[in-house]
Amino acid sequence: MTNVSDALLTLDQVGKRFGGLTALTDVSLHIKRGEIYGLIGPNGAGKTTLFNVVTGLYQLDSGAFDFEGQRYTHSKPHLLAQVGIARTFQNIRLFSNMTALENVMVGRHLRTRTGIWGALTRHANARAEERDIVQRARDLLNYVGITAAHQTLAKHLSYGEQRRLEIARALATEPKLLALDEPAAGMNATETVALKALLQKIRTDGITVLLIEHDVKLIMGLCDRVAVLDYGKKIAEGVPEEVRRDPAVIAAYLGGDAV
């Protein structure tokens, strides 16, 4: 065990059931500040369920998780976003009829304050805040490398750009932990290389990254540590090289007793 102070997110025996189906069984793991942490496992292993639990979309049935020393057993998505957990979705969920810029501007909602009164009067503070929102959104679009016009509707962006736009929108909330659900899915080799560089840049800028990914090469080349889920249980955790040689992991991926 590492000591508590360098852990950003700690899962403590988290369990989640859907009726008779157990999606997560006593999953415990800890993610350290500043690392890129990979979450892998066969389809249906419970990776996305785990994401949904720590981002408040699902309520856990047992256990708890700690984020920055604060314990959560139930919460709401917007509150977890407030404390610094942002995410992307496996099946891209952009605001498709808003422009790329507006998508990222929505991400700033949480860190800005203008209400009805400010919107109506457009007093100096409200105007300054609005300018700041636009500026930050532009910067973030450039940061993730979206080269298309910022006024393009999200749904007209290329697939790879949509994935990056989701990351920009999540970054706009100023997260401490960025949870990415299969960001490289459907990307070609060039796009994946660019994504890898982007994730390393994000980490360098001080944001911890939690990553679900199927692309083993990406995981191995990028992650500091990896956890493997299978049938809702954590079967291995450690540095990528170690995990790759773990008999339980090989068995889970290849089936049967591959040892």
Added chain:
Amino acid sequence: MKLHRPANRHLALAAILLVLPFIIDALFGHGWVRIADFALLYIMLALGLNIVVGYAGLLDLGYIAFFAVGAYTYALLGSPQFGLHWPMWVTLPLGALIACIFGVLLGAPTLKLRGDYLAIVTLGFGEIIRIFLNNLNAPINITNGPQGISGIDALQVGGFSFGESHQWLGVRVDDVHLHYYLFLAFTLLVIFVSRRLEDSRIGRAWVAIREDEVAASAMGINTRNIKLLAFAMGATFGGISGGLFAGFQGFVSPESFSLMESIMILCMVVLGGMGNIGGVVLGGILLVALPELFRNAAGPVQMALLGKVVVDPESLRMLMFGLALILVMLWRPAGLWPSTQRRRELNAEEGA
């Protein structure tokens, strides 16, 4: 980006709006100025519903209830019903406030509902309000039941009444003209508020919820509060319009607030162009003016062509109305004047 319009175009528009009632009066007669007044009331309603349906994407089929709440607030506090004659600058804001509270009351239990389910619940809410108004004449007579409330005070500011003609510089200005200017002022206010909200942090949050509620909440938007705000704002506009309606008509009864009215307002929003203020205004004007035009024309046209009135103009009107709706939905699914975003989508599809 918004097209920057030169100031003189604004001036021209202002001048047209100012002389419009006199032009209408001269060309079509007095009755049409009255119709223009109603068009303005409906535009306010449609703009209010546009916030709920167009921006936040919450399908509300009971919107007329807020109109009713505003109208009855004004009526009860300014009529012989209770012998109260509160001034308009108290009853109008009060009606808006009460409608706003009803908006939150409707919003709160329906927060988890979407689409069809929300539509059914709001439809029920609209009917509940109407039925309450219909039956609150016993055991204590509050609303005077189906007979409605008559003798409602005219809209009045200080000593100036909008309900009677005034003579200025030798020009006689009738009550319908005065109401036109009053309603125009309120409509412009509602348009201003809509535009400011649309282009703000709050407006973006509404649209985000419409586009993807799960993603919106994951981005830190408190979807509960923002949805309630949409209901409250929409209801407030409805309440103001209702109060003006009561003062204008001098009479309110539950049958003015039927489901058909809710659907009519929804049609204005959808036909004109959901989410686009200009489109909604256009929808309001067309859906008030065209049926009236048709009602006036249907009888004489039949007489001229067939020598007798075969179909009752009133039922023919609804037929044509339905037909128009179908045609617009077929040919201009985003509305007659879609929002820039929707227009951009259409262009992109054509270009592809």
